[in-house]
Amino acid sequence: QKEVEQNSGPLSVPEGAIASLNCTYSDRGSQSFFWYRQYSGKSPELIMFIYSNGDKEDGRFTAQLNKASQYVSLLIRDSQPSDSATYLCAVNPSNQFYFGTGTSLTVIP
């Protein structure tokens, strides 16, 4: 069983819609959860991190964490074409980091 699972997509949403990205993880000891965005040919860049159950909002982005269900999600409101990228979920249950394979998002103008 993989440590972190994501739907690979591709996920397509129209401009202005809400994009919902999901991630599940296997290690219940995980304490920190991260969402990274990666444009094609570029390095990952951090969008959000969340440590506590519930929601965390930052601009158009909301991360949601449910430790009981071992589930973390990212909502992107008012999606823009510039949001088209691959989104990586990451957890670090100890001192190691585990990444999902990423979900490819396309925002259609």
Place this chain on the structure above:
Amino acid sequence: EAQVTQNPRYLITVTGKKLTVTCSQNMNHEYMSWYRQDPGLGLRQIYYSMNVEVTDKGDVPEGYKVSRKEKRNFPLILESPSPNQTSLYFCASSGQQGNYEQYFGPGTRLTVT
């Protein structure tokens, strides 16, 4: 400017020829790490370092070596590269021993023929 730098950015080499990819950060971060990224497999951690002289294996350490003699530098060494090590490599650093976000270098595209 706060950054993680890697060199070289692109490298084509032959099987068995030792190589080193350098990584340096200017943020005084304790935690540094190396990843490889392959299609369908995502980012996988090779080695990480919690601080100077402290290194640990990640998920895919076979065929790689690292050292951490200075806080800012964390080179990745392939002593006898093989074609299955052809990949995109990223170095990353983080403060607070990895409990916070990682900052990634620009990547090194390695091809082993």
